Amino acid sequence: MNRMTRDQMAARVARDIPEGAYVNLGIGLPTKVADFLPVERDIFLQSENGLLGMGPAPAKGEEDAELINAGKQPVTLLTGGCFFHHADSFAMMRGGHLDICVLGAFQVSIHGDLANWHTGEPGAIPAVGGAMDLAIGAKQTFVMMDLLTKQGESKLVERCTYPLTGLGCVSRIYTDLGVIAVGPEGARVIELVDGLTIEELRRLTGVPLAFARQIETA
Amino acid sequence: MIDKSVESAEAAVADIGDGASVMIGGFGTAGMPDQLIDALIARGVGDLTIINNNAGNGETGVAALIKAGRVHKIICSFPRQSDSHHFDAAYRAGQIELELVPQGNLAARIQAAGAGLGAIFTPTGFGTLLAESKETRRIDGRDxxxxxxxxxxxxLIKALKGDRWGNLVYRKTARNFGPIMAMAAATTIAQVSAIVPLGGLDPEVVVTPGIFVQRVVQIATAATQPMAA
Known part of the structure; x- marks a missing residue:
């Protein structure tokens, strides 16, 4: 079975981020999307620790311990970028000013519920950070994840079994096997990797899947 | 003459006692007022309730405070990290109480305190474990x-520069929780790289007005820090 690589997934998400968008890329896989945003497009990357207009990692030796991203890695500020405190930063999300956030996930339900902060396992120390604020705050929440776990279980589910991050907040998932819209109407396949059929995808996920009139293959 | 400057970190924290609640600025180590925390540890007080975004990174700041066994409870959003070993050990040993708060709710609740609000209705966390048994309300169709x-x-916060009236400006992403914590505490103590004369800060770019700050202490080493290797 064909699967998209991490880079291909990141490039696919990047394609759907328009000029002028204010975007937060979550910790982990979503940060890769930044590498694929076309340079000719003005896109404003927000980092919840307090910067807008985030640039790439600095050159070696130019790291500044007070210029970091939400993953606490050194970054740079683009010309025209700015700093702000935490209340303003989260007002950008909760207040509906941020256009898109891209998050990783343990599970997403066909109705757009998200579980990405806690496995709920006994002994696990929970940590939530800004995940709940981002998930419900951004105008659109995209999830980027492998569609199946290593054991072959679908991470797109009818109902999340992991503790929830937010209800009905995800609009689209970008996976290694295709792009799927989720929401009140359920899941609808927008794109499939070359060679994969909708029947096969239904079998793999075990969830009801509608499909867009014209399925594109990537 | 009003002069909020204090000669040392030790003097700045001299009246923090056992059982105090203490907000500590910083996101990871950026904006963490290490020298004020060191002075607090040296004072020997304990049973503290700490409010910070994290629960300590590495060996300094909040991590050192936890390692020294001074923290009874921590209110934070993101305790578990690759370098939060001192918190992890204390938590697993049942020595520290954790109140986990989504990061934006943490900021909003701190801001609400500083602004004199009785409570807030926030959409963040609705329908999740972190809102269990809490009152909810539907307003204009949203929960x-x-x-x-x-x-x-x-x-305890860290800023770049301050003056003797307590006005502050910050540096880059070290600003994070500083401005809202300054508003929410009865006594705010800022460590700054430099105390400048009145008029030395452009009034158009002052981030924290001096009314929110009670003490300012100059810590020369607190300027730009190189990244840890």
Whole structure:
């Protein structure tokens, strides 16, 4: 079975981020999307620790311990970028000013519920950070994840079994096997990797899947 | 003449006692007022309630405070990290109480305290474990959770420059929680790289007005820090 690589997934998400968008890329896989945003497009990357207009990692030796991203890695500020405190930063999300956030996930339900902060396992120390604020705050929440776990279980589910991050907040998932819209109407396949059929995808996920009139293959 | 400057970190924290609630600025190590925390550890006080975004990174700041066994409870959003071993050990040993708060709710609750609000309705966390048994309300078709302000006896924050009236400017992403914590604590203590004369800060770019700051201490080493290797 064909699967998209991490880079291909990141490039696919990047394609759907328009000029002028204010975007937060979550910790982990979503940060890769930044590498694929076309340079000719003005896109404003927000980092919840307090910067807008985030640039790439600095050159070696130019790291500044007070210029970091939400993953606490050194970054740079683009010309025209700015700093702000935490209340303003989260007002950008909760207040509906941020256009898109891209998050990783343990599970997403066909109705757009998200579980990405806690496995709920006994002994696990929970940590939530800004995940709940981002998930419900951004105008659109995209999830980027492998569609199946290593054991072959679908991470797109009818109902999340992991503790929830937010209800009905995800609009689209970008996976290694295709792009799927989720929401009140359920899941609808927008794109499939070359060679994969909708029947096969239904079998793999075990969830009801509608499909867009014209399925594109990537 | 009003002069909020204090000669040393030790003098700045001299009245923080056992059982105090203390907000500590910083996101990871950026904006963490290490020297004020070191002075607090040296004072020997314990049973503290700490409010910070994290629960310590590496060996300094909040991590050192936890390692020294001075923290009874921590209110934070993101305790578990690759370098939060001192918190992890204390938590697993049942020596520290954790109140986990979504990061934006943490900021909003601190801001609410500083602004004198009785409570807030926030959409963040609705329908999740972190809102269990909390009051909710539907307003204009959207669901919200009732959350109460977080205030503290003291706030320890780090800024770039201050003056003797307590006006502050910050540096890059070290700003993070500083401005809102300054508003939410009864006594706010700022460590700055430089205390400048009145008029030395452009009034158009002052981020924290001096009314929110009670003490300013100059810590020369607190300027730009190189990244840890």
């Amino acid at each position: 919200y959770v009732l959350e109460y302000p977080i205030r503290a006896d003291f706030a």
